Amino acid sequence: MAKTKQPVAHTEEACNAILLPVSDALDVLKGKWKLQIIVALTFGDKRFKEISNEVSGITDRMLSKELKDLEMNQLVKRTVYDSFPPIVEYSITEHGKSLANVIDELKAWGLLHRKKIIGK
Amino acid sequence: MAKTKQPVAHTEEACNAILLPVSDALDVLKGKWKLQIIVALTFGDKRFKEISNEVSGITDRMLSKELKDLEMNQLVKRTVYDSFPPIVEYSITEHGKSLANVIDELKAWGLLHRKKIIGK
DNA sequence: CGGTATCCCCATTGATACTG
């Protein structure tokens, strides 16, 4: 059982030292679409419509909104070419690429979990 | 610009090979409370009330629900001691501990992101 | 083409009260 008394104040600090950055990270990736968009863009720069086609099920409204969020967090860069009809291209930034390790770990653990739980 | 034609079918496959496991992982950790509970438990086994005290703001209803989810996914183990008043203890499983790398990466990236964006 | 503007639904969460 657990009557090993623990230094509560210290575990709270240690706790927050983990939880704050973890929450920051999760917030940035939150929602149904952001990671799908990021992953799609890691395979190459794409235009609005191209992303829309690759991320199956997303509406224009959501794609627009999510791209803005990602741009605000400097994960994605938006480039407008002055032409008609308009051409807008989206690409991953260096900061966006720095998510690679996170995505790799999530992927690895997801596979492990699927083997353990889902694919009994 | 981007007229480097890409093998669409292949990128779609590659895409899904990433997105499916990543979604699995994110689903398991989804919501406001699950990671807080997991992290709290990594500092030692705890009883319902103890978790409730450490995860600031959570209601009994939510804690109960989240613990059930975590138990279903075998991240957390629930042990009932036959006594009165009842004693129930929660602990992290080995599978739960296997999240350590994921949490570490999220933490590392969260810190990086905070330095880059939030902390000017 | 690359988006906005509106409206609406419903799932998740919160608040509160109660129980074995």
Add this chain to the structure above:
DNA sequence: CAGTATCAATGGGGATACCG
């Protein structure tokens, strides 16, 4: 102590129509 039951609120996301 360790929850459950019930109801209310919030907000993320969908559907559709329209615009520069």
